[in-house]
Amino acid sequence: MGILFKNGTVVTASDMIQADVLVEGEKIVTIGQNIPSRGHEVVNVRGKYLMPGGIDVHTHLDLPFGGTYSNDDFDVGHKAAAFGGTTMHIDFVIQPKGGSLHDGLKTWRKKAAPAQIDYGFHLAVTDLRDDVMEEIPSLLAEGVTSLKLFMAYKNVFQVDDKTLFRAMRVAAANGMIVMVHAENGDVEEQLRLQLLAEGKTDPVWHYSSRPPEIEGEATNRAVVMAGMTGCSLYVVHMTCVPAIEALRRGRALGYPVMGETCVQYFQMDKDKHLGAPGFQGAKYVCSPPIRTAADRTILWQAVKDGTLQVVSTDHCDFWYEGGKGPWEQWSKDHNGGDWVEFEAQDPSYRRPGKELGKGNFAKIPNGLPGIEDRLIVMWHLGVNGGKISPSRFVELNCTNPAKIFGCYPRKGAITVGADADIVVWDPKKSHTISAKTHHMRCDYNLYEGMKVKGVPVMVYQRGVKLVDGEDWLGKNGQGQFVARAPHAPVL
Ligand SMILES: [Zn+2]
Numbered sequence: 001m002g003i004l005f006k007n008g009t010v011v012t013a014s015d016m017i018q019a020d021v022l023v024e025g026e027k028i029v030t031i032g033q034n035i036p037s038r039g040h041e042v043v044n045v046r047g048k049y050l051m052p053g054g055i056d057v058h059t060h061l062d063l064p065f066g067g068t069y070s071n072d073d074f075d076v077g078h079k080a081a082a083f084g085g086t087t088m089h090i091d092f093v094i095q096p097k098g099g100s101l102h103d104g105l106k107t108w109r110k111k112a113a114p115a116q117i118d119y120g121f122h123l124a125v126t127d128l129r130d131d132v133m134e135e136i137p138s139l140l141a142e143g144v145t146s147l148k149l150f151m152a153y154k155n156v157f158q159v160d161d162k163t164l165f166r167a168m169r170v171a172a173a174n175g176m177i178v179m180v181h182a183e184n185g186d187v188e189e190q191l192r193l194q195l196l197a198e199g200k201t202d203p204v205w206h207y208s209s210r211p212p213e214i215e216g217e218a219t220n221r222a223v224v225m226a227g228m229t230g231c232s233l234y235v236v237h238m239t240c241v242p243a244i245e246a247l248r249r250g251r252a253l254g255y256p257v258m259g260e261t262c263v264q265y266f267q268m269d270k271d272k273h274l275g276a277p278g279f280q281g282a283k284y285v286c287s288p289p290i291r292t293a294a295d296r297t298i299l300w301q302a303v304k305d306g307t308l309q310v311v312s313t314d315h316c317d318f319w320y321e322g323g324k325g326p327w328e329q330w331s332k333d334h335n336g337g338d339w340v341e342f343e344a345q346d347p348s349y350r351r352p353g354k355e356l357g358k359g360n361f362a363k364i365p366n367g368l369p370g371i372e373d374r375l376i377v378m379w380h381l382g383v384n385g386g387k388i389s390p391s392r393f394v395e396l397n398c399t400n401p402a403k404i405f406g407c408y409p410r411k412g413a414i415t416v417g418a419d420a421d422i423v424v425w426d427p428k429k430s431h432t433i434s435a436k437t438h439h440m441r442c443d444y445n446l447y448e449g450m451k452v453k454g455v456p457v458m459v460y461q462r463g464v465k466l467v468d469g470e471d472w473l474g475k476n477g478q479g480q481f482v483a484r485a486p487h488a489p490v491l
Pocket of ligand 1 (some may be wrong): 058059060314
């Protein structure tokens with residue numbers, strides 16, 4: 001007996017077709033018209049769209065960062081993702097300083113033990129010693145085929161050009177892809193120190209410390225190195241005119257370079273949000289910063305003309321008003337211990353959040369909530385807004401992420417033989433986004449009060465229903481690690 005989705009419209013990256021979809025076990029086994037329903041559980045999806053589960057290739061769950069940890073973990077964050085129609089994400093393992101890449105993997109595997117949706121790992125390399133360079137190819141056997149390097153966050157994650165260039169050569173030789181956070185961290189440091197010395201400490205100055213020029217410059221540097229090494233490059237969270245122009249130049253030259261933006265960069269505005277009264281702007285502090293109307297215009301052009309291939313979230317949420325618990329006691333007692341266990345012992349505890357940066361914008365933890373909102377906001381702004389088609393929506397959010405990161409067509413497609421990760425989407429249903437009703441562990445929502453039309457009403461992962469309207473049916477441990485293949489296509 002299988003599950004038969006009848007009377008719906010299947011949306012793929014290329015087509016919209018009226019078809020029935022039969023799922024048996026974890027896989028899609030037949031797509032056709034008038035599939036006999038005998039012996040199957042029939043799900044009538046008349047008037048609904050069937051789309052592949054969303055894949056968010058840029059998330060930071062339970063990340064130690066900025067003097068605290070991001071709130072959502074591989075339990076709560078997974079639920080929130082699935083309620084928003086996302087059934088797989090790829091999270092960034094951070095190599096510990098002085099440690100190996102496998103040390104980082106070990107830590108993140110432990111974090112992922114309660115997984116409810118499928119996940120993969122990128123490896124963020126922070127300390128590229130010779131022994132670590134030699135360790136890189138061994139990641140392939142672990143199903144990890146992407147490296148991330150930071151050109152920003154001086155004295156935290158930043159690597160120098162020599163390191164980036166060498167890593168690209170090793171990655172290219174092994175069919176791996178290099179992802180970069182492209183901002184010039186040396187210049188950022190100078191600008192930040194100057195602003196703080198001038199007493200410019202409010203959240204809005206975060207923007208001035210990270211202007212578009214430093215993103216464009218770093219993007220160009222990485223693009224040129226990709227051209228020289230032949231390494232596939234994926235520039236994360238692109239936000240602005242100079243960065244998009246650098247990527248366009250590289251693609252026009254035939255370099256193997258790709259890019260993503262994140263949903264918040266289509267909506268948030270530097271003056272309105274980052275410049276909100278009081279400390280409110282801290283809610284919108286992420287890097288690169290949210291930009292201006294001219295940048296939003298070029299981002300839409302870039303997703304339309306194919307300069308950008310993917311929309312992700314960079315989900316990394318912090319409380320706006322955290323610090324409600326014995327944080328100092330925790331750090332004394334645990335100092336690198338298991339955070340989730342600590343919270344289980346004391347449910348009143350809240351990790352410190354954005355308030356760490358009151359009086360100093362540079363101390364505001366960088367990152368925003370978004371894993372749950374990506375698809376509904378992109379549908380609303382993009383499809384309802386007449387900017388992209390439903391097929392392009394699927395391509396940007398599901399299919400291209402799977403292709404670029406080596407798990408297509410198992411993931412990111414409604415096709416025979418694919419995992420039955422299926423979102424039943426109701427294009428007529430309205431919803432008002434609010435922190436009061438979202439499932440992320442965060443006390444604010446970027447899109448508070450936004451009325452959207454088009455929402456997921458049922459979500460299946462590998463043939464198992466996770467979400468039915470407002471009901472959660474998933475279980476801890478149901479999410480599986482997705483081993484990814486090298487030599488993925490450059491799109
Ligand atoms: Zn990130």
